[in-house]
Amino acid sequence: MEPIAKLITIDRNSPVPLYFQFAQQLQQLIESGVLPPGTRLSNEIALADQFGLSRPTMRQAMQHLVDKGLLARKRGVGTQVVTNRIRRQVELSSLYDDLERDGRHPRTKVLSVTTRPADAEVAAALRIGEGVDVLTVERVRFADDQPIALLRNHLPAGLVDLTADALAETGLYQLLRRSGVDLSSAQQAIGARRATATEARLLEESRGATLLTMTRTAYDDAGSPVEYGAHVYRASRYSFEMTVAAR
Incomplete structure (x- = not known):
């Protein structure tokens, strides 16, 4: 050099x-x-x-x-x-798969896999009644041993059998596909906000650091919602990219 x-x-x-x-x-x-x-x-x-x-x-x-x-x-x-910032195309893909494809050595720390009543936001996204049980998964995703994202996913109860061990080994979308769920499309929104104390601790950021946010509802090939995610990413390590065309 x-x-x-x-x-x-x-x-x-x-x-x-x-x-x-x-x-x-x-x-x-x-x-x-x-x-x-x-x-x-x-x-x-x-x-x-x-x-x-x-x-x-x-x-x-x-x-x-x-x-x-x-x-x-x-x-x-x-x-x-330090490790280069991760750039991710805005498309229907798993963060785990994207990191693995780019050689960024993904690793997952599973925080919880629980069944709980859906709040209003989750119920609306999954088109179910408020208070109906959903499977909720919380994980920290690492790239090259650096925490980059806190992932919270909600799925209709009974859709798929998920274990902490399986989630630690691979991405959620891979597990859904293995269970016969065909992911077809998604609606998502990207924003930014300040980290809470818990988020800052889990992501090794200072309290109040800027985080990128993404909410996504994924649908199967019949148009039914199969997953709602509400994720936060370290803005210092992560960015979203998209391609736009003139009309």
Whole structure:
């Protein structure tokens, strides 16, 4: 790999702030894989001198990437590139399958598998009466041993037999398909909010950190709802992508 000084150029005539020029180019090097996870960077003083920037400017640039989850400061080690943010196409697919396909070593911690009465939101999504029993599954999904998502799924009771052991081994949609459930379509909404104390603890984020949210109702080939999910994702490690076409 070429020295970082040959890969980043600072344009002092540009209206773009110097710290952002540096941070943006360093982010591109990380996300393109030129600087893979584990790469150690020089300290801020050395980098500031190398690029002719002030130390506060370099500190601001590095903090910008720390806040985005691309760099991590470790005592006794210095600043390192961490695992690239996961980008997921907005489509009817399992997060587990997407991670496995991209070589991100998915792992699941099952928090609970319980039967409970459906609240109004879940009942409306699954087209059942409020208070009717549903199977509720809560899991933390990891990628490369980093927690990235807290998943809550609700299914009509009796639709499929799910165990914690099976859910720890593979994705929910794989288990549904193995049980003969044909997933055909889904309606979903994406948003963002602050993490609760419990969510922050499970996802190893600071309290009040920004999380991405996704709610999804999946339907079988007969148009019947078979699953309602309400998930949160670490915005510092995860993003959604979609393709749009002009009309």
